[in-house]
Amino acid sequence: MSSDPWGRVDETGTVYVRTADGEQVVGSWQAGSPEEALAYFERKYEGLVVEIGLLEKRVKTTDLSAxxxxxxxxxxREQVDAHHAVGDLDALRARLDKLVALVETRREERKAQRAKQSDEARGAKEALVAxxxxxxxxxxxxxxxxxxxxxxxxxxxxxxxxxxxxDELWHRFSHARSxxxxxxxxxFAQLDAQREEARRTKERLVSEAEALSNSTDWGPTAARYRDLMSEWKAAGRAQREHEDDLWNxxxxxxxxxxxxxxxxxxxxxAEQTENxxxxxxxxxxxxxxxxVTDLKAARAAFRSxxxxxxxxGHVPRDARPKVEGRMHAVERALQEAEETEWRRTNPEARARAxxxxxxxQAAVDKLRSQIEQSRAQGNNAKADKLARELEGRQALLDQALKGLHEFGG
Incomplete structure (x- = not known):
């Protein structure tokens, strides 16, 4: 019989493994020595150790799903529980139990991570919808x-x-886009309609502008062009493909x-400057x-x-008042000379003067006589009143004498 710390082979060739629950039959071995049997099943155990180690590494370092x-x-675990290997199977079970706990921990972590990601995604989508x-x-x-x-x-x-x-968030998001x-x-449909209306309006304005282009009625036509420009600006823009051509x-x-x-x-x-x-x-x-010294000659010369x-013809508008004012001044001087001559030579006017x-003169002489008489009688108040009246009559007399003098009197 052959044995090691974890198993033995009895005289019948039956292989056993030692566990916490006692010995368990691993299998029978008839092809060779007991040592070869133990070595074979020990290699099976090492294979399990390697597989469990690889699984532990995968769980810890990769995204292997739970x-x-x-x-x-x-x-x-099925392979370990089948007792087809010689070694510390209880240690392998303990490692598998730890691995189950680790997988469960990873499952909870991933669940929490997914929940967090879901909350973040919900928040992000709600923000997008808003x-x-x-x-x-x-x-x-x-x-x-x-x-x-x-x-x-x-x-x-x-x-x-x-x-x-x-679905609810996508519906809101899609509805907002729609x-x-x-x-x-x-x-843009309304804008297209407005631009089409602007195009028709500007077509009409262009037609009128082109019809006026050869007009020689300068003032009214220029005023109409200003009105057309105001209407053009008020019409708004036509479609881009028409606007530039219409404007040109x-x-x-x-x-x-x-x-x-x-x-x-x-x-x-140029002509008015020369004028x-x-x-x-x-x-x-x-x-x-x-x-004026010779009225008749001056009048004839001025007429010429x-x-x-x-x-x-016309002169520039801003120069007109000054040059015309010079001629009007000469014309007024001639008129005044004519009026003076007429008064001097008019018999009726001379007789009236x-x-x-x-x-x-008679009124003045009479007032002077009355003043002398009043003073002689000692009536100075009356004399003073008559003197004031004399001043007025004397002024009128002086004016009348001046007018009579103009007649050559």
Whole structure:
């Protein structure tokens, strides 16, 4: 009979293994010596040791699932419990028990980790839904649309929740995107309608602008172009493919008109500048007639100057008051000279002046006589009153004498 600390072989060739529950039959061995039998079953034990060691390492260092780990433990336990190896089987059972505890610990850890990840994923998805619902009300169509597409990519990268929660959150998320898309579609449909209306309006404005481009009615046409520009700005923008072409046509029509007007105005300005020079020369010629010494000759000379003046066209507007004022001053001087001459040579006016002068002189002489008489009588109050009246009559007399003098009296 052969034996070692963990097993023996009896005389019949039966192999036993020692355990805490006593000896257990491992098997029978008839092919060789007892030592060979023990060595064979000891190698079977070493194989179990290696397998358990490998499983321990896998459980500790890899992401082996708890289900697969438990299945491997159960498989090894069956082999240990079958007692087909010689060695410390109780130690192997103890290692398997520890491994079961470790697998269970790992199972709980992973369960907690999954719960944490689920909570984090729920929080992340709820945040995505809240942002999507906020964006659904935005009018920043481009930025909000790009952000919503980014949120979809983020959503796809998050773990799934339980089906009910995931479906509810996805429904809200999808609804927000749909609401935004619907509002954006309505906005651009309305914008397209507005731009089409703007296009039709601007087509009409362009047609009128082009029809006016050859007008020579400078003032009213320029005013109408200003009105057309105001209408253009109020019409809003047309579609991009039409806007630039319409504007180029509209602006081109204006340019034709204003270029023609500028050319005409430039010629007119040059002509009016020359006219101003001629009129300044005539104004200087007229001013040489003053002071008037020979009314008849001065009047004839001024008439000649004025006829030439009238034959000259317009002068620049800002220079007009000054040059015309010089001519008006000469004309007023001639009129005053004519009025003076008329008063001097008018017999009726002279007779009226002589009659008035005579009446005033008689009144003055009478007042002087009355004053002398009152003072002689000692009535100074009456004399003073008459003296004040005399002052007024004397002033009228002096004025009348001056007028009579103008008649050559």
């Amino acid at each position: 289900k697969d780990a438990q299945a491997a433990v159960d498989h090894l 942002e999507a619902e906020e964006l659904a009300r935005s009018d920043q169509w481009r930025a909000a649309g790009e952000r919503l597409r980014s949120l979809v990519d983020t959503w796809k990268g998050l773990p799934r929740l339980d089906r009910k929660s995931d 609401a935004f898309s619907k509002r954006r579609k309505q906005h 046509r509209f602006r081109g029509a204006q340019d034709v008109f204003f270029a023609a007007r500028s050319s005409v105005f430039a010629e007119r300005d 101003l020079k001629l009129k300044e020369e005539l104004a200087g010629e007229a001013e040489k007639l003053l002071p 100057v004025n006829e030439r003046w009238e034959a000259i 002589e009659g008035l002068t005579g009446q005033l």
